[in-house]
Amino acid sequence: xxxxxxxxxxxxxxxxxxxxxxxxxxxxxxxxxxxxxxxxxxxxxxxxxxxxxxxxxxxxxxxxxxxxxxxxxxxxxxxxxxxxxxxxxxxxxxxxxxxxxxxxxxxxxxxxxxxxxxxxxxxxxxxxxxxxxxxx
Amino acid sequence: xxxxxxxxxxxxxxxxxxxxxxxxxxxxxxxxxxxxxxxxxxxxxxxxxxxxxxxxxxxxxxxxxxxxxxxxxxxxxxxxxxxxxxxxxxxxxxxxxxxxxxxxxxxxxxxxxxxxxxxxxxxxxxxxxxxxxxxxxxx
Numbered sequence: 001x002x003x004x005x006x007x008x009x010x011x012x013x014x015x016x017x018x019x020x021x022x023x024x025x026x027x028x029x030x031x032x033x034x035x036x037x038x039x040x041x042x043x044x045x046x047x048x049x050x051x052x053x054x055x056x057x058x059x060x061x062x063x064x065x066x067x068x069x070x071x072x073x074x075x076x077x078x079x080x081x082x083x084x085x086x087x088x089x090x091x092x093x094x095x096x097x098x099x100x101x102x103x104x105x106x107x108x109x110x111x112x113x114x115x116x117x118x119x120x121x122x123x124x125x126x127x128x129x130x131x132x133x134x135x136x
Numbered sequence: 137x138x139x140x141x142x143x144x145x146x147x148x149x150x151x152x153x154x155x156x157x158x159x160x161x162x163x164x165x166x167x168x169x170x171x172x173x174x175x176x177x178x179x180x181x182x183x184x185x186x187x188x189x190x191x192x193x194x195x196x197x198x199x200x201x202x203x204x205x206x207x208x209x210x211x212x213x214x215x216x217x218x219x220x221x222x223x224x225x226x227x228x229x230x231x232x233x234x235x236x237x238x239x240x241x242x243x244x245x246x247x248x249x250x251x252x253x254x255x256x257x258x259x260x261x262x263x264x265x266x267x268x269x270x271x272x273x274x275x
Contacts, residue, residue: 016157019160020160023167026167027167027170030170030176031166031170033176034170034174035177038194039186039271040189040193040268040269041196041266042191042193043193043265045263045265096247097247098247099247099248101247102187102241103187103188105250106187106188107189110191113191122251122254124251
């Protein structure tokens with residue numbers, strides 16, 4: 001009954017153009033601002049924090065330009081040699097040669113993380129010749 | 137005649153709107169895709185190519201970011217800083233933020249240059265240094 005009293009409205013269709021404008025602007029915004037690259041982080045405790053966390057003397061590993069890891073006795077350590085000759089729970093200091101690129105260091109760090117080394121830090125870089133007397 | 141014209145224009149209008157509906161559908165789908173899959177973040181790009189790493193410990197954004205380009209240009213929170221000014225700038229930032237820092241070094245940077253920066257960070261008192269890498273699919 002009450003609807004009959006209301007003035008009859010002409011049904012008007014809403015134009016979709018305005019809606020598309022807004023949606024396009026939103027689309028542009030999200031396309032330009034969103035990023036799909038994923039980053040990961042290799043966490044390193046500073047040498048100060050690592051040495052206070054454990055009393056044991058850190059073990060030293062040298063990293064050559066080509067990514068090979070070596071100790072004072074052995075060169076080109078394999079994965080099995082790394083896990084058998086070294087204690088993975090003891091802080092380990094990786095000493096890359098000065099010209100080693102960051103990509104090689106990252107590869108070595110992630111290799112050591114995969115093998116289970118928990119506390120790996122980067123030590124002072126030193127030339128290949130006098131590596132034996134290494135200290136942090 | 138006029139009634140016929142009115143009906144024709146009305147039909148044309150609804151027809152043009154009908155044609156737009158698939159377009160809107162697609163645009164909406166794209167919009168939803170970018171809203172859900174993308175991540176809005178501050179662009180930090182000093183022309184770096186980050187080292188790649190297949191290990192996936194997702195990076196947590198840190199309040200302090202240091203970028204080291206292959207030309208040894210240092211950007212501290214997107215501002216260019218000389219190596220000599222770095223300790224002072226870091227000390228200032230450390231007063232406001234926790235002692236964690238994100239280091240984004242170009243993959244071609246050599247260790248002797250990175251080591252100088254890391255040494256400065258350690259001396260400034262940063263306890264945790266996060267070396268940022270690009271995550272790649274493990275082959």
